[in-house]
Every structure is written in C-alpha cells, then in structure tokens.
Amino acid sequence: MKFNDNYGVYVCPHVFNQESPVFVCVRDPDGDWQFFCHDEECPENSEPHLIGVGHLTEADPSINELTTLAPNTFAERQSPEEPWLFGEIE
Numbered sequence: 521m522k523f524n525d526n527y528g529v530y531v532c533p534h535v536f537n538q539e540s541p542v543f544v545c546v547r548d549p550d551g552d553w554q555f556f557c558h559d560e561e562c563p564e565n566s567e568p569h570l571i572g573v574g575h576l577t578e579a580d581p582s583i584n585e586l587t588t589l590a591p592n593t594f595a596e597r598q599s600p601e602e603p604w605l606f607g608e609i610e
C-alpha cells in the first residue's frame with residue numbers, strides 16, 4: 521500500500537522544518553497519522569502542523585510502510601536506516 525500524496529497528516533515542527541527525519545509515527549484513536557522527531561518530549565511540547573504526506577514519502581519511501589498502522593498503534597525506529605518497529609499504545 522501507498523499513501524495518496526495529498527493525504528493530510530500531522531507532523532511536529534522539527535519534521536515540518538526538515539530539522540529532523542521521522543523517528544516515530546503514531547496513529548491516534550481518531551485514525552489520524554502523526555509523525556515525530558527523536559525528542560520524546562516533543563509530542564507534549566510542540567504544536568503539530570498539517571501537511572500532505574507526499575512531502576514525507578518523497579524524501580523517505582519507507583514511510584509508505586506505515587499505511588498498515590491501525591488506530592491506537594505506533595511505529596518507531598532508531599535511525600532512518602533501521603527498520604520500523606511496531607507497537608500498540610497503552
């Protein structure tokens with residue numbers, strides 16, 4: 521599966537400003553995808569930005585693997601070279 525380029529997703533300011541690659545992806549209970557940088561406190565401390573997911577998949581096609589995330593689950597990786605590891609949100 522592949523995201524439609526125009527599909528809207530939420531990203532943290534660091535990913536939005538291309539200061540950081542995506543390290544964490546959360547699919548929230550409403551079904552929205554959210555992408556975050558490496559900073560664990562970022563989700564609490566920053567305002568998300570809405571963008572077309574094509575901006576992310578163009579730079580990193582492995583983001584397309586995250587179409588399979590179910591609501592209330594997440595994926596994370598140690599670096600952009602590492603595989604995605606999937607988990608459920610408590």
Ligand SMILES: [Zn+2]
Pocket residue numbers: 532533534535556557558559562566
């Ligand atoms: Zn961030």
